[in-house]
Amino acid sequence: MRRPVRRGKKRLDIVFIDRDGVINKDPGGWTEYSYVTKWKDFKFLPGVFQALRLLNRNGIKVVIISNQAGVNKGYFTRDELNEVTSRMLDEINKNGGKIEEVYYCIHKREDNCNCRKPKPGMLEAAARKFSADPRKTYFIGDSEVDVQAGYSLGMRTIFVRSGKTTVDEMSKWVLKPDYVFADLLETVKWLLAKERRKTDRAHKRREGVIKGAVDAPAEDLPEETGEEV
Ligand SMILES: [Mg+2]
Numbered sequence: 001m002r003r004p005v006r007r008g009k010k011r012l013d014i015v016f017i018d019r020d021g022v023i024n025k026d027p028g029g030w031t032e033y034s035y036v037t038k039w040k041d042f043k044f045l046p047g048v049f050q051a052l053r054l055l056n057r058n059g060i061k062v063v064i065i066s067n068q069a070g071v072n073k074g075y076f077t078r079d080e081l082n083e084v085t086s087r088m089l090d091e092i093n094k095n096g097g098k099i100e101e102v103y104y105c106i107h108k109r110e111d112n113c114n115c116r117k118p119k120p121g122m123l124e125a126a127a128r129k130f131s132a133d134p135r136k137t138y139f140i141g142d143s144e145v146d147v148q149a150g151y152s153l154g155m156r157t158i159f160v161r162s163g164k165t166t167v168d169e170m171s172k173w174v175l176k177p178d179y180v181f182a183d184l185l186e187t188v189k190w191l192l193a194k195e196r197r198k199t200d201r202a203h204k205r206r207e208g209v210i211k212g213a214v215d216a217p218a219e220d221l222p223e224e225t226g227e228e229v
């Protein structure tokens with residue numbers, strides 16, 4: 001029988017994700033004001049429900065961290081944003097997933113708040129609330145500000161190609177993400193495979209199968225996707 005691994009690297013138990021371009025189709029260019037101002041413009045991206053289910057089933061919490069300056073720009077109200085959020089959470093729940101909490105910054109750049117990404121204010125607050133060690137978790141997003149916010153808090157950053165930024169644009173960023181995947185589902189499959197390898201190695205070490213084994217740097221590990229957990 002397997003016991004939970006307590007020594008060595010801590011098991012991944014929480015991830016932080018952006019909303020637009022990761023959970024739902026980025027609203028840039030095809031919606032009024034290029035924001036999701038109403039539910040009809042909230043389009044779940046393919047594989048998102050499965051990705052969230054996989055995370056939850058494997059004991060990994062999910063927290064959303066999103067800039068929604070359209071509120072303070074006057075394009076939609078806080079109530080309208082809350083309405084979109086509760087419908088999003090309902091749909092996710094109905095599909096077997098769960099989001100622990102949703103953080104929004106509703107400020108404009110000129111408001112000079114501490115929460116608007118690339119500032120790490122929301123991530124900081126969320127990491128504190130959920131007692132997450134930033135260095136042991138990931139921030140998944142589709143924009144440069146996501147990578148910057150995650151990086152400034154010491155998180156590993158993952159860029160997904162399902163949002164508003166092309167890989168060409170991303171390659172010109174000064175600060176690059178640690179990993180790049182097609183979308184949330186591909187990211188999650190990789191994360192879970194990585195966690196599994198970590199656990200397996202820890203078990204083997206304890207059983208004396210591998211003497212003096214060390215964890216290889218993540219970059220050296222082969223990508224392993226396409227497997228349902
Ligand atoms: Mg985004």
Ligand SMILES: [Zn+2]
Pocket residue numbers: 105106107113114115116
């Ligand atoms: Zn803010």
